[in-house]
Amino acid sequence: MASILELRAVKAFYGQSEVVHGIDVAVEEGGMTVLLGANGAGKTTTLRAICGMIRTEGEILFAGKRLHRRATEDIAGIGVAHVPEGRGTFIGLTVEENLRLGGYTRQRNTQANMQRMFGYFPILAERRQQQGGALSGGEQQMLAIARALMMEPRLLVLDEPSFGLAPRVVDDIFKIIARIQKQERVSVLLVEQNANLALELADHAYLLETGYVVASGSAKTLADDPQIRRAYLGY
Amino acid sequence: MHEFLQQVFSGLAAGAIYASVALALVMIYRSTDLVNFAQGEMAMFSTYIAWTLVNAGLPFWAAFALTLVASFIGGMLIERVVIRPVENAPVLAAVIVTIGLLLIFNSLAGWLYSYTVQDFPSPFPDRPLLHSLLTTRDLGVIAVTLIMLVLLFLFFRFTSTGLAMRAAAQNPASARLCGIPVGRMLAIGWGLAAAIGATAGIMVAPVLFLDPNMMGGVLLYAFAGALLGGITSPVGAVVGGLIVGVTENLVGTYLIASQLKLTVALALIILVLVFRPNGLFGTAIVRRV
Numbered sequence A: 001m002a003s004i005l006e007l008r009a010v011k012a013f014y015g016q017s018e019v020v021h022g023i024d025v026a027v028e029e030g031g032m033t034v035l036l037g038a039n040g041a042g043k044t045t046t047l048r049a050i051c052g053m054i055r056t057e058g059e060i061l062f063a064g065k066r067l068h069r070r071a072t073e074d075i076a077g078i079g080v081a082h083v084p085e086g087r088g089t090f091i092g093l094t095v096e097e098n099l100r101l102g103g104y105t106r107q108r109n110t111q112a113n114m115q116r117m118f119g120y121f122p123i124l125a126e127r128r129q130q131q132g133g134a135l136s137g138g139e140q141q142m143l144a145i146a147r148a149l150m151m152e153p154r155l156l157v158l159d160e161p162s163f164g165l166a167p168r169v170v171d172d173i174f175k176i177i178a179r180i181q182k183q184e185r186v187s188v189l190l191v192e193q194n195a196n197l198a199l200e201l202a203d204h205a206y207l208l209e210t211g212y213v214v215a216s217g218s219a220k221t222l223a224d225d226p227q228i229r230r231a232y233l234g235y
Numbered sequence B: 001m002h003e004f005l006q007q008v009f010s011g012l013a014a015g016a017i018y019a020s021v022a023l024a025l026v027m028i029y030r031s032t033d034l035v036n037f038a039q040g041e042m043a044m045f046s047t048y049i050a051w052t053l054v055n056a057g058l059p060f061w062a063a064f065a066l067t068l069v070a071s072f073i074g075g076m077l078i079e080r081v082v083i084r085p086v087e088n089a090p091v092l093a094a095v096i097v098t099i100g101l102l103l104i105f106n107s108l109a110g111w112l113y114s115y116t117v118q119d120f121p122s123p124f125p126d127r128p129l130l131h132s133l134l135t136t137r138d139l140g141v142i143a144v145t146l147i148m149l150v151l152l153f154l155f156f157r158f159t160s161t162g163l164a165m166r167a168a169a170q171n172p173a174s175a176r177l178c179g180i181p182v183g184r185m186l187a188i189g190w191g192l193a194a195a196i197g198a199t200a201g202i203m204v205a206p207v208l209f210l211d212p213n214m215m216g217g218v219l220l221y222a223f224a225g226a227l228l229g230g231i232t233s234p235v236g237a238v239v240g241g242l243i244v245g246v247t248e249n250l251v252g253t254y255l256i257a258s259q260l261k262l263t264v265a266l267a268l269i270i271l272v273l274v275f276r277p278n279g280l281f282g283t284a285i286v287r288r289v
Helices: A043-050 A072-077 A095-102 A104-120 A122-126 A137-149 A167-184 A195-201 A219-224 A226-233 B002-032 B039-055 B060-086 B091-113 B136-158 B160-170 B172-177 B182-208 B215-229 B234-254 B262-275
Strands: A003-014 A017-028 A032-037 A055-062 A080-083 A155-159 A187-191 A204-209 A212-218
Touching: A003 A043, A003 A187, A017 A032, A017 A043, A017 A187, A017 A204, A017 A212, A032 A043, A032 A195, A043 A055, A043 A080, A043 A155, A043 A187, A072 A080, A072 B172, A080 A137, A095 A104, A095 A137, A095 B160, A104 A122, A104 A137, A104 A167, A104 B160, A122 A137, A137 A155, A137 A167, A155 A167, A167 A187, A167 A195, A195 A219, A204 A219, A212 A219, A219 A226, B002 B039, B002 B136, B002 B160, B002 B182, B002 B215, B002 B234, B039 B060, B039 B091, B039 B182, B039 B215, B060 B091, B060 B182, B136 B160, B136 B182, B160 B172, B160 B182, B172 B182, B182 B215, B215 B234, B215 B262, B234 B262
Parallel strands: A032 A187, A032 A204, A080 A155, A155 A187
Antiparallel strands: A003 A017, A003 A055, A204 A212
16 A cells, blocks of 8 residues: 655754654555654654654655655645644634634635534534633544644644543544544544554554664554563553 | 813823834734834834825825835835844844844934924814814824724634734644744734834824834833733733823823823833733733743
8 A cells, every 4th residue: 555654764853862763654545553652752753753843854755745844834734734742722712713723724615624523523513612722621632633634634643632631531532533534534643652542543553662663563463562562551 | 071081082092002003012922922122113114104105295095005015014024034033042132133123213214314303294184073072183093093903803803814823823833733824924913013003103193293213102102001901912902002091191181290201101011010910901921841
């Protein structure tokens, strides 16, 4: 299968210090790939590198286009929707305004897309006039995913959607993500601490440690690897 | 009582000017965390552009419209050329740049137009209204300011560019991820602020007369207004500006010599900073470390 996103020997930097040391990662078109690893392994940094938020070296290809040195807003414009760590909600703006902002690059379809999002997340329709900051953590995560989908992306990049949420809410969110991936035919790159859940859902996985890829393969292979099970899955 | 109301109305007319400049200050502060000390001098320079156009024979409102367009473009250019390079520099560096701009515009105006005080035409006749409670000129200034505020409100509330500008000011990183060109939004913000300032300058010039130092006092009152309203709140800037205008006029009439009126602005700034640093409508700025 063809890759929608390919990282070749990508290094990423915060200021002068190199945090990611030349990794190769690929996301298959229509698939879901997960980056696993402990805190500080470089997962979030890798996502930031893809979206041009930090300095990088190496080659990043999205749908055949080189992303290197492109501005973040241009990368978003060509179909990479990134739900950042902390969700990036515009807390002083209403739910509806948040969604309209997600549709900034696809203004002609904003109304139709918004209705579709209200179909996935009925709670957002109920709260459309409320400020983003007034939503619960789970609702903000739904808003963040909906905002990203308003861009009609080809690749959805999710940075720890489960962060800070109650287990039941996490289950709901992951069910919706799985449903959205099928219905919207969008490829997904996921960073997740909750390895059990992520490996169930994803088809490919990479394990990062201190800025290197130390294992990769199909999600099933990684889930069955005794060493990975002991270190990351806890059984 | 009659005199008191008269002073309130002429205070509102002055306050409308302060409110406009305060609004321009707040717009830039919200989007770039920067107090633009050059806001007044930019407005003064715009007023000279209008003056040149009127003297060249253009009808007043045509000169007004052209000046707004020129100021908008000028404001955008200033952001691109002078402010953008210090965007990530320490705040003090950026503040020094705006003070530099203040001096440059002041000297440039002096060099081009001399420091001689000039007469500036008013588009409104000066006739008394409502038993001379206010003049048609005051009413005109208040009306122009109100129209401008309503247009700005509609722009920020209902257009996608206005919404994108609010988003870029609030959370630039997240705005970029939505595909919003944050840099362009900041430039538009500077352009709008310059155009708002130009309106204020043109409205106040018939009263204060035009010279390169015309906006010095106005800027101080506008600061007081912006701080009183809470430096982060556009509504607050307008309300604060109006309150400052009325207060200044009343205090100058009844309490102290009118030559000392400017101290009212300073006293207000200090009182606000000591007793209510977030102003009337502002939100506390909490930075997480």
